[in-house]
Amino acid sequence: MARRSKGRAVNGIVLLDKATGMSSNHALQRVKRLFNAQKAGHTGALDPLATGMLPVCLGEATKFSQHLLDSDKRYLVTAKLGVRTDTSDSDGEVVQTRPVDFTEQQLMDALDTFRGDIEQVPSMFSALKYQGQPLYKYAREGKTVPREARKITVYDLKFISLEGDELTLDIHCSKGTYIRTITDDLGELLGCGAHVIMLRRTHVADYPYERIVTVEEIQAIADKAEEEGTDKFEALDKLLLPMDTAVMRYPEVNVPLAMLEYVMRGQAVQVAGLKPDQLFRINMGEDENKFFVGIGEMSKDGKLQPKRLVVLQP
Numbered sequence: 001m002a003r004r005s006k007g008r009a010v011n012g013i014v015l016l017d018k019a020t021g022m023s024s025n026h027a028l029q030r031v032k033r034l035f036n037a038q039k040a041g042h043t044g045a046l047d048p049l050a051t052g053m054l055p056v057c058l059g060e061a062t063k064f065s066q067h068l069l070d071s072d073k074r075y076l077v078t079a080k081l082g083v084r085t086d087t088s089d090s091d092g093e094v095v096q097t098r099p100v101d102f103t104e105q106q107l108m109d110a111l112d113t114f115r116g117d118i119e120q121v122p123s124m125f126s127a128l129k130y131q132g133q134p135l136y137k138y139a140r141e142g143k144t145v146p147r148e149a150r151k152i153t154v155y156d157l158k159f160i161s162l163e164g165d166e167l168t169l170d171i172h173c174s175k176g177t178y179i180r181t182i183t184d185d186l187g188e189l190l191g192c193g194a195h196v197i198m199l200r201r202t203h204v205a206d207y208p209y210e211r212i213v214t215v216e217e218i219q220a221i222a223d224k225a226e227e228e229g230t231d232k233f234e235a236l237d238k239l240l241l242p243m244d245t246a247v248m249r250y251p252e253v254n255v256p257l258a259m260l261e262y263v264m265r266g267q268a269v270q271v272a273g274l275k276p277d278q279l280f281r282i283n284m285g286e287d288e289n290k291f292f293v294g295i296g297e298m299s300k301d302g303k304l305q306p307k308r309l310v311v312l313q314p
Contacts, residue, residue, distance in 0.1 A: 007038040008233065009313065011059035012240030017212040018046050018054040030215045031056045034222060035236055043068035043204065043246075047180075049089050052076075052201035053212050057246065060310040064246035064295070071249070072155065074172045074203035077196055079183045081165040084193030088123055088180035092195070100165050100192045108159070110189045111169075114182055115157050119149040123181050152177045166197070206248065213239060243310065244281055244292040253280040253296075253304060260284050263293060264312070268303035282306065 014035070018027045024045035032040035041062040043055045052075075057065045082100045085092035102110075156172040171179060180196050187194025202209055218236065225232035259269045263282065274280070276298050283290040294309035 007032075007036045009059055010035055010037050010233070010237065010240070011061050011243055011310070012237070013061050013243065013245060014056045014058065014218075014239055015207055015212045015241065016054045016056050017214045017217075018051055019214065020051045021048055023048050024054060027054060027215065028056055031218065032058070034215070034218050036233065041065045044073075044175075046201060047089065047091075047199065049091055049196070050199040050201060052199075053204050053207065053209070054201070055204055055207065055246075057243075058240070061243040061246060063308050063310065064243060067247050067249075068204060070175050071205035072172065072174055072203075073177070073201060074170070075179050076160070076168065076170055076198075076200045076202055077179050077183065078166055078168045078198035079187070079194040080197045081167055081187060081190070081194045082192050083195055084184065084187060085195040087195075088184040089196040089199070096193050098192045100190075102190050102192070107162070107167075107190065110186060111157055111159060113189065114186065115154050117151060117153050120152050120178060120181055120185075121149045122147050123178055123184070150176060154182075167194070168198075172203075205246075207241070207245070211239075211241065242292070247279070247281050247295055250279045250281050250295065252283060254283050254286055254290060255304065257285045260293075263304075263306055264309060266306050266309065268299045268301070268305040270302075271304040274298040274302065274304060279307070280304065282309075 014031055016027055016031055018024065024042050028040055028042045035058055037058040039059055039062050041057050043057065043065045046052065046054055055068055057068075080090070082098055083094055084096040086095050153174040154171060154177070155174070156170070158170040160168040160170055162168075171182065173179075179199055183194050183196050218239065221235050221239070222232040225235040253271055253274065255263060255269060255271060262269050263284065279295050279297050282293050282296050282304070284293050285291060292310070293312065294306055296304050296306040299305040
């Protein structure tokens with residue numbers, strides 16, 4: 001007999017505003033407990049030092065978390081110039097101090113080298129794995145292992161301010177970009193060294209910044225509902241964004257409700273107008289009655305082949 005899952009079968013996405021000093025997994029577990037969710041997963045860890053948007057997927061939404069992990073991100077970062085650390089952030093040990101001496105034009109020229117398609121060698125203090133172990137484990141043992149440069153894209157890099165030895169930038173980048181590495185590389189290019197002292201993720205994909213909430217704000221909503229004798233979960237669930245927001249960048253395809261049984265069994269169905277080598281959001285039905293069931297792609301014989309489906313609630 002299968003063991004019954006603990007918690008609620010709640011589905012959706014919370015845009016958590018992660019606090020500094022908190023690990024992404026700790027933040028995830030706090031949200032999971034507050035919503036009493038059966039399943040939860042985040043969409044790309046933030047360093048403990050970092051704050052900002054951390055989409056937390058609950059229930060069936062966890063099936064699409066990878067698509068948010070693969071999405072573009074935007075960060076606000078402040079770097080302290082003149083000091084280099086072994087982790088490229090303020091949590092590390094100082095390894096070198098140098099005078100800050102460059103012109104405004106030299107700074108603008110240096111920033112320009114990071115715009116567009118570039119290659120980046122990941123930091124030893126990253127979660128990427130080498131021979132099955134995260135790089136940061138080797139780094140903590142004082143070991144350096146080979147890392148291959150990876151192609152990333154910096155879509156936009158805006159200069160915000162330079163106040164004393166603190167430089168603030170706004171960076172819109174592709175998945176897999178390490179802001180700490182950009183900061184360290186920039187410091188070396190300027191000849192003075194640099195490390196991150198503030199990092200805030202302001203956007204993931206196209207999610208609205210105004211929808212982010214802290215753990216404390218979620219807790220306050222639950223507490224208020226309990227004080228008023230109302231259903232706290234009904235109040236909390238108003239914070240959730242729909243599951244399909246995780247895959248909004250894919251075109252929508254509407255499938256007649258008569259094909260629901262075939263689609264939910266994972267069978268390919270005939271749908272006109274599909275393009276090859278592309279994922280689609282699958283909606284069943286039409287107009288205001290349509291509902292999201294998963295993602296699919298065009299099969300070799302030109303049909304819509306379901307790839308990842310949600311479990312529909314009875």
